[in-house]
Amino acid sequence: MSRLCLAAWGKLTVAPAGDALIAARSLTVRFGQVTALDNVDLAVRRGEIVTVIGPNGAGKSTLVRAMLGLVPASAGGVRRDPTIHVGYVPQHLEADRTLPLKVDCFLALGAPSAGLEEKQAELAEVGASNLIDAPLQALSGGEMKRVLLARALLRAPDLLVLDEPTAGVDVAGQADLYGLVRQLRERRGCGVLMVSHNLHLVMAATDQVVCLNHHVCCQGLPEVVTRDQAYLDLFGSGALAEIAVYAHSHDHHHDVSGALVPKNGDGYGVGSGEQGDG
Ligand code: ADP
Ligand code: MG
Secondary structure, three states: OOOOEEOOOOOOOOOOOOOEEEEEEEEEEEEOOEEEEEEEEEEEEOOOEEEEEOOOOOOHHHHHHHHOOOOOOOEEEEEEOOOOOEEEEOOOOOOOOOOOOEHHHHHHHHOOOOOHHHHHHHHHHOOOHHHOOOEHHHOOHHHHHHHHHHHHHOOOOOEEEEEOOOOOOOHHHHHHHHHHHHHHHHHHOOEEEEEOOOHHHHHHHOOEEEEEEOEEEEEEOOOOOOOOHHHHHHHOOOHHHHOOOOOOOOOEEEOOOOOEEEOOOOOOOOOOOOOOOO
16 A cells, blocks of 8 residues: 555645655646646655756746645646655755855754754765854855755755756856756755756766656657657757757657647657656
């Protein structure tokens, strides 16, 4: 019997299979006339890194926010293991960066019961032990991401949710951050749900990739280089160079607005890594 229970925030139509920490089933989110997510299925298991990729406006942040209960489902729903702790690193910092706030106090806002030692330990774990007294507004992009990660870790998460963890971070720092996420997964055995636009770094750093453009275009394991034309259509001509190891298949194109255009039988869509398509 599944140990998942109906989360308080969404409708649920189909019970997720297996041992997922969190699972979306047929998740649809509409904002007025805009369908941000259409019938999305996604699950994250303990010890697994699942990365959502997709163009700007594809619904990636909406997906993680809906999975965390921060955005209501219009149809379908989300189940979450009720026993787990979730640590969330949002795409945008919600705190006012103009406030004269030190890192120490900022961490306390996220985890009021955490002592100084605990905060220092988490900062050390993310390679930011020198920042405890730093003013928040003086941090670089990479430092800020590490502080946000430390804040999430203070919750002793079973599931770590990272929305664009490398946005605003320089290239060397991006690889470091993905390496850190992998280390955290290995050390703690937590599940990781991540949104990213760093295609090649993602492929090296993830177990499952979900290609999202409002619906799930495809999902699967990172694999051999793909020459999938639909993928290139979705991510642009730089994608082939950027993406090193991922093969998957589409049965459709997207036009410039992201709308679905059925495949016209031109022979692409032969990726061996295909697990499903929308
Ligand atoms: P991504 O993270 O992939 O760039 P988002 O999830 O932020 O995309 O946005 C997906 C779509 O949903 C966009 O068209 C965006 O404008 C719209 N959207 C997101 N959040 C809201 C909201 N709170 N109200 C209205 N529209 C929203
Ligand atoms: Mg986003």
